[in-house]
Amino acid sequence: MKEVTKEKLKKYFKITKEALDMAKDKFDEKRIEQAEDFFDMASRYYSDAHHFESKGDFVNAFAAVNYAHGWLDAGARIGLFKVHDNRLFTVD
Numbered sequence: 001m002k003e004v005t006k007e008k009l010k011k012y013f014k015i016t017k018e019a020l021d022m023a024k025d026k027f028d029e030k031r032i033e034q035a036e037d038f039f040d041m042a043s044r045y046y047s048d049a050h051h052f053e054s055k056g057d058f059v060n061a062f063a064a065v066n067y068a069h070g071w072l073d074a075g076a077r078i079g080l081f082k083v084h085d086n087r088l089f090t091v092d
Contacts, residue, residue: 004058012062013053016046016069019088023072023081031080038075042068 020042027035045068052061075081076089086092 004062012065019072026082035080042071
């Protein structure tokens, strides 16, 4: 596949939104500042992805939504987010 379609982008937005919602209230209380930082970065990239999408720039939207999910996944992997869903995160 050589292009990012609306359908593919929609799929990735949905998955990342699910991950954002799941991680939102599941911060490790011992490392709250780090968890908040990772979550903030993920939220900002997710917002940027919507901005790029609104401009018709699907390639950068796709990149940004994947960066967003990467921040969430990394946070989950190192225990900043107390999540146990191996469909959305590389945990368990």
